[in-house]
Amino acid sequence: MGPATLAQVLRQIPPMHDENLLVGPGTADDTAVYRLTGDLALLATVDFFTPVVDDPYLFGQIAAANALSDIYAMGGRPVFALNIMCFPDCLPPEVMGDILRGGADKVLEAGAVIAGGHTVTDDEPKYGLAVTGLAQPAGVITNAGARPGDVLVLTKPLGTGVLAAALKGDLLDEDTINQVTESMRTLNREAGAAMTRFGLKACTDITGFGLLGHAAEMARASGVSLVFRYGALPLLPRVEEMAAMGIIPAGAYSNREYLEGQVGLTGLDQARELILFDPQTSGGLLTAVPSGQAGEFLAQLHSHGVTEARVVGGVVEQGSSLITVEK
Amino acid sequence: MNEKRLDCRGLACPHPVIQTRKALEDPEVEAVVILVDNAAARENVSLFARNGGYGVGVTGQGGLWEIRVQKKDGERPAAPAPGDGPVYLVTSNQFGQGSPELGEVLIKSLLVALAEDPPATLVFLNTGVFLAVAGSSVLPQLEALKDKGTEILCCGTCLKYYRLEEKPALGRVSNMLEITERLHRSGRVITVA
Numbered sequence: 001m002g003p004a005t006l007a008q009v010l011r012q013i014p015p016m017h018d019e020n021l022l023v024g025p026g027t028a029d030d031t032a033v034y035r036l037t038g039d040l041a042l043l044a045t046v047d048f049f050t051p052v053v054d055d056p057y058l059f060g061q062i063a064a065a066n067a068l069s070d071i072y073a074m075g076g077r078p079v080f081a082l083n084i085m086c087f088p089d090c091l092p093p094e095v096m097g098d099i100l101r102g103g104a105d106k107v108l109e110a111g112a113v114i115a116g117g118h119t120v121t122d123d124e125p126k127y128g129l130a131v132t133g134l135a136q137p138a139g140v141i142t143n144a145g146a147r148p149g150d151v152l153v154l155t156k157p158l159g160t161g162v163l164a165a166a167l168k169g170d171l172l173d174e175d176t177i178n179q180v181t182e183s184m185r186t187l188n189r190e191a192g193a194a195m196t197r198f199g200l201k202a203c204t205d206i207t208g209f210g211l212l213g214h215a216a217e218m219a220r221a222s223g224v225s226l227v228f229r230y231g232a233l234p235l236l237p238r239v240e241e242m243a244a245m246g247i248i249p250a251g252a253y254s255n256r257e258y259l260e261g262q263v264g265l266t267g268l269d270q271a272r273e274l275i276l277f278d279p280q281t282s283g284g285l286l287t288a289v290p291s292g293q294a295g296e297f298l299a300q301l302h303s304h305g306v307t308e309a310r311v312v313g314g315v316v317e318q319g320s321s322l323i324t325v326e327k
Numbered sequence: 328m329n330e331k332r333l334d335c336r337g338l339a340c341p342h343p344v345i346q347t348r349k350a351l352e353d354p355e356v357e358a359v360v361i362l363v364d365n366a367a368a369r370e371n372v373s374l375f376a377r378n379g380g381y382g383v384g385v386t387g388q389g390g391l392w393e394i395r396v397q398k399k400d401g402e403r404p405a406a407p408a409p410g411d412g413p414v415y416l417v418t419s420n421q422f423g424q425g426s427p428e429l430g431e432v433l434i435k436s437l438l439v440a441l442a443e444d445p446p447a448t449l450v451f452l453n454t455g456v457f458l459a460v461a462g463s464s465v466l467p468q469l470e471a472l473k474d475k476g477t478e479i480l481c482c483g484t485c486l487k488y489y490r491l492e493e494k495p496a497l498g499r500v501s502n503m504l505e506i507t508e509r510l511h512r513s514g515r516v517i518t519v520a
Contacts, residue, residue, distance in 0.1 A: 165340045165341045166341060168341055168342075169341035169342070169344070169345045171341070171345075173514060173515065176514070237514070238514055241512070241514070243374075244374070244378045245344065245374070245375050245378065245379075246341075246344040246370075246371035246372060246373070246374035246375030246376075246378070247340060247341045247344060247371070248340060248367070248370070248371055248374070249339075249340050249367070250339060250340060250365065250367035250368075252367075253366060253367045253370060270370075270374060271374060271378070
């Protein structure tokens with residue numbers, strides 16, 4: 001659902017208070033954080049969606065990597081997950097088995113277990129997981145911790161929404177398809193672990209609202225403005241070419257509309273501008289790093305296999321634009 | 328005026344663009360009018376048409392729009408959208424170094440093989456242009472590729488230099504600007520030398 005509609009609906013839910021609810025719906029963060037004891041907090045998140053690729057096993061892996069990502073974005077470690085599956089009667093049950101197997105393999109790779117699940121009959125398949133994780137309350141990384149002077153690091157290349165649409169239009173070569181699916185099914189575990197080692201304070205994962213949609217949540221929650229440099233952004237292959245051809249999912253337009261007037265963009269054509277709002281599936285982590293640590297942090301990411309991680313911008317004092325993007 | 332109408336109401340990305348592109352591939356069609364009912368489709372089709380070098384006009388309001396995409400008179404037909412297949416840059420009328428006789432046999436079998444998986448574009452450069460002019464032994468293979476949608480471009484400077492007829496037997500005379508544009512736009516360029 002688009003961010004504008006979602007915000008409208010959520011306003012009608014009465015505010016609730018619990019002193020142990022450290023992170024709730026108020027800051028549009030990646031997971032809820034609930035303090036269990038002085039040094040242990042529970043993280044909870046749920047995410048599911050319709051297939052982005054045809055291969056059911058691969059879809060299961062991608063959906064699980066995407067759901068687990070929220071836990072990593074908060075500096076936690078996943079402990080167990082519950083499957084959520086919508087499935088039509090008209091498809092063979094083996095397809096559902098393959099989706100669940102893909103999800104289970106990813107959950108195992110993350111060092112967690114599947115603890116149960118729920119299935120509903122529906123016209124179109126949908127799959128995802130509710131994931132529970134643990135963290136020390138002091139080690140929780142929220143989207144509210146960005147400080148002026150920090151640099152912004154993005155850990156995966158952008159463009160999965162554009163390329164998923166291009167894939168549906170049969171416009172992609174095998175090499176590009178492999179790169180985009182590989183990126184989507186890669187866990188953000190290494191990036192999350194590196195953030196914890198460096199004691200970082202601010203992160204969000206880049207998913208349905210696109211880079212700037214999630215960056216805006218971080219800017220708002222942290223009370224800062226963010227500056228990006230387009231030329232520094234890591235992009236999946238052929239994303240600019242496909243966007244220039246008009247292969248841009250509707251979500252990119254609604255994400256852009258929601259932030260109208262709050263984002264300053266200079267010198268970008270329409271296609272590039274929309275890439276900044278492209279809804280991502282299982283995207284990377286966007287984290288704010290104190291500038292003195294940035295070089296070492298990036299080097300560690302690269303040496304732990306997060307090879308596409310780049311410095312993409314910086315955090316500044318709150319200004320008239322929530323976000324500015326330079327060429 | 329040969330105009331084709333498409334009803335793309337209710338269709339999500341990428342289908343309106345894919346249908347528009349397919350309709351424009353027909354050389355008989357001079358303009359395509361696309362009916363869409365969502366702003367993303369309107370923007371996407373307009374973006375596709377503008378970046379493809381077509382004329383674009385949008386009319387309508389209130390959630391229903393007509394986009395008119397016009398091929399421009401006298402200009403080269405629109406470039407094939409990238410991503411359909413590789414571009415083969417053929418810089419010689421022989422495939423590989425060695426016996427010229429073998430090189431000619433090899434290039435012929437290459438073109439036969441290509442018909443199974445046609446590339447987006449074949450660019451003939453330097454002695455490569457000999458393959459596309461009258462008297463070439465591979466004209467039937469090129470004809471077959473052209474029928475399957477492969478664009479065939481011949482370097483004009485090369486045709487002139489070798490004093491070949493002004494016009495290639497197949498495909499069309501091109502210049503370095505267009506050729507480099509094809510090479511830059513393609514994700515995959517394969518050179519046959």
